[in-house]
Amino acid sequence: MPSPYTHSKTLTTTATRFLKTPLVLLSSFLLFYLLYHTHIYSLSTPTITHTSLSTPTTTTTTTTTTTTSLHHLVFGIASSSNSYPKRLSYIHTWFKPYMTRGYIFLDHIPTYNDTLIPILISKDTSKFPYTFPRGLRSAIRVSRIVKEIVDLNLFNVRWFIFGDDDTVFFTENLVKTLSKYDHNKWYYVGSNSESFDQNTNYSFDMAFGGGGFAISYSLGKVLAKVLDKCLMRYSHLYGSDSRIFSCLTELGVGLTHEPGFHQVDMRGSLFGMLSAHPLAPLVSLHHLDNVEPIFPGMNHSQALEQLLLAVKVDSERILQQTVCYDHSKSLTISISWGYSVQVYEGNQLLPDLLPLQRSFVPWRRSVNAYSNPFMFNIREYSKYPCKRPAVFYLENVFSKANEIQSNYKRQFVKHCVQNGSVKNLEEIVVFSQKLDLDIGKLQAPRRHCCDVLTPFDTKIDVRIRQCGDEELIAMDP
Ligand SMILES: *[C@@H]1O[C@H](CO)[C@@H](O)[C@H](O)[C@H]1NC(C)=O
Ligand SMILES: *[C@@H]1O[C@H](CO)[C@@H](O)[C@H](O)[C@H]1NC(C)=O
Ligand SMILES: *[C@@H]1O[C@H](CO)[C@@H](O)[C@H](O)[C@H]1NC(C)=O
Ligand SMILES: *[C@@H]1O[C@H](CO)[C@@H](O)[C@H](O)[C@H]1NC(C)=O
Numbered sequence: 001m002p003s004p005y006t007h008s009k010t011l012t013t014t015a016t017r018f019l020k021t022p023l024v025l026l027s028s029f030l031l032f033y034l035l036y037h038t039h040i041y042s043l044s045t046p047t048i049t050h051t052s053l054s055t056p057t058t059t060t061t062t063t064t065t066t067t068t069s070l071h072h073l074v075f076g077i078a079s080s081s082n083s084y085p086k087r088l089s090y091i092h093t094w095f096k097p098y099m100t101r102g103y104i105f106l107d108h109i110p111t112y113n114d115t116l117i118p119i120l121i122s123k124d125t126s127k128f129p130y131t132f133p134r135g136l137r138s139a140i141r142v143s144r145i146v147k148e149i150v151d152l153n154l155f156n157v158r159w160f161i162f163g164d165d166d167t168v169f170f171t172e173n174l175v176k177t178l179s180k181y182d183h184n185k186w187y188y189v190g191s192n193s194e195s196f197d198q199n200t201n202y203s204f205d206m207a208f209g210g211g212g213f214a215i216s217y218s219l220g221k222v223l224a225k226v227l228d229k230c231l232m233r234y235s236h237l238y239g240s241d242s243r244i245f246s247c248l249t250e251l252g253v254g255l256t257h258e259p260g261f262h263q264v265d266m267r268g269s270l271f272g273m274l275s276a277h278p279l280a281p282l283v284s285l286h287h288l289d290n291v292e293p294i295f296p297g298m299n300h301s302q303a304l305e306q307l308l309l310a311v312k313v314d315s316e317r318i319l320q321q322t323v324c325y326d327h328s329k330s331l332t333i334s335i336s337w338g339y340s341v342q343v344y345e346g347n348q349l350l351p352d353l354l355p356l357q358r359s360f361v362p363w364r365r366s367v368n369a370y371s372n373p374f375m376f377n378i379r380e381y382s383k384y385p386c387k388r389p390a391v392f393y394l395e396n397v398f399s400k401a402n403e404i405q406s407n408y409k410r411q412f413v414k415h416c417v418q419n420g421s422v423k424n425l426e427e428i429v430v431f432s433q434k435l436d437l438d439i440g441k442l443q444a445p446r447r448h449c450c451d452v453l454t455p456f457d458t459k460i461d462v463r464i465r466q467c468g469d470e471e472l473i474a475m476d477p
Contacts, residue, residue, distance in 0.1 A: 310338025
């Protein structure tokens with residue numbers, strides 16, 4: 001679904017109780033702000049030198065006034081008093097109190113209150129018409145989060161970020177991604193749906209709200225001024241994201257597509273999608289409750305925590321796909337860093353490993369399963385596990401001195417007759433260095449190379465590194 005609120009049935013808004021306490025609110029902003037600032041600046045003083053794979057010789061001394069960082073972002077999270085208690089644990093996985101700035105927008109004061117992430121009660125929207133048949137008029141409330149958050153006039157904001165209460169943001173990567181753009185210019189950054197149908201219904205050029213999107217400060221200021229007038233014309237639309245898209249379109253602004261935002265309009269297993277991420281930092285994942293847990297043998301929250309283990313160690317490298325070749329044993333090893341490794345017998349050419357294995361099914365069950373209803377290149381993923389490559393999942397990850405080690409354990413499939421050199425493989429160990437892409441590398445990304453380090457039987461060690469200038473990612477000779 002393109003917009004929040006597939007679950008909430010709460011349609012009204014109450015601003016009255018909230019409005020009684022503007023002073024309390026104002027002072028809590030100030031307090032929050034002070035806490036937050038002391039925190040940020042004390043964290044930024046020590047000179048931590050990351051082993052950057054990009055331009056290791058230059059020591060860029062960019063000041064906080066020129067480089068975008070987390071404290072320049074303000075998040076507006078769309079929720080409702082109904083879904084808030086269930087989704088709070090999700091939000092806590094990425095929203096770090098005193099580090100992350102933002103608010104959860106609710107329709108009513110909730111019965112349970114989290115004191116760490118501030119909540120705001122949305123203003124009344126009863127004057128706005130809503131005519132989409134069987135839709136939820138909370139879409140108006142949610143679209144107005146954009147205005148309500150801009151109108152808070154917070155200090156030192158560069159980007160406004162919007163998402164649902166089941167959107168997981170990878171904030172470090174979001175900051176990196178946005179740092180490519182000038183927040184003083186008008187930018188609307190996000191991604192459309194993975195589903196061809198959903199894009200046909202809504203727009204190929206709309207940022208789907210569940211995947212999250214960013215609006216630059218200068219654009220947000222203008223949008224906030226014209227939004228209410230514009231919303232009156234769009235009562236016939238279904239969701240909040242369509243409304244924002246329409247009003248930005250009226251302002252003459254188009255979407256800047258960033259492939260790291262993921263609406264996840266799919267069901268089933270995300271394995272294929274997470275094993276072949278585009279060459280861009282992972283920014284968000286949505287709908288994780290609507291798909292299978294992303295690691296086998298775990299529940300949804302454990303599986304997300306498992307991915308976050310790797311994110312904590314090297315956020316920018318998470319899911320980045322690197323392929324290693326072992327000529328002597330004729331193996332192809334495809335790594336999705338921090339998540340999975342697949343080992344194929346024989347030489348698999350790199351372009352053949354980039355299409356997504358179809359482990360998932362369309363969001364809408366009526367969609368014809370034989371055409372490609374998705375927005376990306378697809379390859380088949382055998383229904384028979386014995387016919388799939390050997391699959392390894394992240395077990396653990398360590399950071400020591402200049403090196404990061406991540407270990408992937410094989411998921412053995414019962415009753416498969418195994419032969420060849422993958423037969424005894426149990427573990428893949430991947431060595432890498434922390435990725436810290438500069439703007440040049442973000443604008444013109446290049447995939448990394450990797451080497452198989454040791455002769456092996458049960459375990460393969462590989463090292464990921466930057467490729468040489470003329471190096472090709474292929475099995476040589
Ligand atoms: C929620 O938190 C606010 C601010 O801390 C407080 O005024 C309010 O009484 C709390 N509500 C509940 C239901 O705990
Ligand atoms: C989207 O398109 C499908 C047909 O592909 C149609 O059944 C559905 O009603 C459309 N939904 C909206 C919201 O327009
Ligand atoms: C998931 O598993 C963990 C560990 O077994 C458990 O603590 C947690 O309550 C489970 N969560 C859900 C939603 O079942
Ligand atoms: C492994 O077995 C398959 C048939 O199951 C066969 O096609 C393949 O050649 C065998 N590989 C080796 C290395 O023996």
